[in-house]
Amino acid sequence: xxxxxxxxxxxxxxxxxxxxxxxxxxxxxxxxxxxxxxxxxxxxxxxxxxxxxxxxxxxxxxxxxxxxxxxxxxxxxxxxxxxxxxxxxxxxxxxxxxxxxxxxxxxxxxxxxxxxxxxxxxxxxxxxxxxxxxxxxxxxxxxxxxxxxxxxxxxxxxxxxxxxxxxxxxxxxxxxxxxxxxxxxxxxxxxxxxxxxxxxxxxxxxxxxxxxxxxxxxxxxxxxxxxxxxxx
Numbered sequence: 453x454x455x456x457x458x459x460x461x462x463x464x465x466x467x468x469x470x471x472x473x474x475x476x477x478x479x480x481x482x483x484x485x486x487x488x489x490x491x492x493x494x495x496x497x498x499x500x501x502x503x504x505x506x507x508x509x510x511x512x513x514x515x516x517x518x519x520x521x522x523x524x525x526x527x528x529x530x531x532x533x534x535x536x537x538x539x540x541x542x543x544x545x546x547x548x549x550x551x552x553x554x555x556x557x558x559x560x561x562x563x564x565x566x567x568x569x570x571x572x573x574x575x576x577x578x579x580x581x582x583x584x585x586x587x588x589x590x591x592x593x594x595x596x597x598x599x600x601x602x603x604x605x606x607x608x609x610x611x612x613x614x615x616x617x618x619x620x621x622x623x624x625x626x627x628x629x630x631x632x633x634x635x636x637x638x639x640x641x642x643x644x645x646x647x648x649x650x651x652x653x654x655x656x657x658x659x660x661x662x663x664x665x666x667x668x669x670x671x672x673x674x675x676x677x678x679x680x681x682x683x684x
Contacts, residue, residue, distance in 0.1 A: 490552035497558030503605030505560075506670030511607070521670075530607070530673070532561035537573040537615075540564050541593035551600035561673060562601055563609045567594070568616040568650065575654075582621030583646070586653055592660075598671070599661035607673035610666070612651050613637055614679040622646055634681050647677075 490498075502508070508521035511528065519528040533554065542550060554562065570579045575594070577587035598608055615632045618624045624642055637643045655667040655675070666672050 488546070488549040488553060490549065490556045496556050498552075498555040498604070500558055501555055501560050501605030503603060504671070505602045505605050505607045508670075510670045511673045530561040531558050532563060532609075533559050534563040534565050537566040537569055540567050540597065541575075541590045542597055544593060544596050547593070547597040547600045548603075550597070551604045551606060554601070554606055555604040560605060561607045561609065563611070564594075564598070565611050565679070566615045567611075567654075568614055570617060574615070578621070579619070582619050583616055584622060584649070586657075591657070595657075595659040596661050599659060602662065602669075602671040607671055609674045609676065610654060610672065611676040611679050612654075613647050613677065613681065616650070618643060618646065635683055637678065638681060638683070 508524040510522050512520055512522050514520055519530070520526065521528060566573070567575045568583070570576070572587075572590075575586045575590055576583045577585045577590075601608055613633075616637075617631075618628045618633050620627065624646075625640070628636055628643070630636070633643065637647065655672075656665050658665045659669070662669060662671075
C-alpha cells in the first residue's frame with residue numbers, strides 16, 4: 453500500500469481537477485508519452501520485476517487458488533497487457549525497446565493474442581489458401597521479441613484458438629462461415645485436430661534465442677486453449 457498510495461492520490465486529484473479546468477485551452481501544452489521511453493524516473497517500476505522470467509521455475513496454482521512459482525513459495529501477482537496480431541512480431545530493432553518500455557510500467561505479463569488471424573497480421577504464411585504453414589520470418593521476429601520480454605522479467609501467455617478462419621485447403625469438411633470460426637471449433641473433430649496441430653507447431657517450436665521449446669520455457673506462464681468461444 454505504501455507504494456501505491458501516492459499514485460492513487462495523484463489520480464484522484466487529477467480526476468477532481470479536470471472538470472474544474474474549463475475555459476480556454478490556449479495555455480495548454482502537448483503531453484506525450486514516447487513509446488520507446490525507458491529512462492529511469494520516479495514512475496519507473498521496472499525494479500519490481502524479477503528478471504529473467506522463469507528464474508523460479510514454472511508457474512503453479514496453490515490449493516487455495518493462488519499463483520506461485522515451483523521454486524519460490526511467495527505469492528505471485530501479474531500486471532498484464534495484451535499484444536494483438538502483428539504487434540507480436542515487431543522488427544528486431546524495436547523489440548528490446550518495447551520490452552524495456554513495458555518493464556518501466558511494471559508490466560510482468562504479455563498476452564500473445566490473435567497470432568492465428570489471416571494475412572500478414574498472423575503467423576500463417578499461406579492464409580489465403582490454408583492455415584497450416586507458419587511464416588518463418590514472422591515466427592523468428594516473435595521468438596526474438598519474447599526473448600526480450602523474458603530478459604526483462606516479463607512472462608507471456610499464448611492463445612491457441614482466437615481468430616483463425618479455417619480454409620478449404622485445411623481439409624475441413626465444409627466451409628466455416630461464422631466470424632473467426634467460433635462455436636464449431638468446440639465439437640468438430642477436424643477443427644479440433646487442426647487446433648492441436650497449431651498448438652504443436654507453436655508450443656513445440658524451439659526458440660533459437662533461448663534454446664528452449666515454448667512448452668519447456670517457464671517464461672510461458674499460461675496457455676489459452678480458446679478465446680471468447682461459447683455456444684452462448
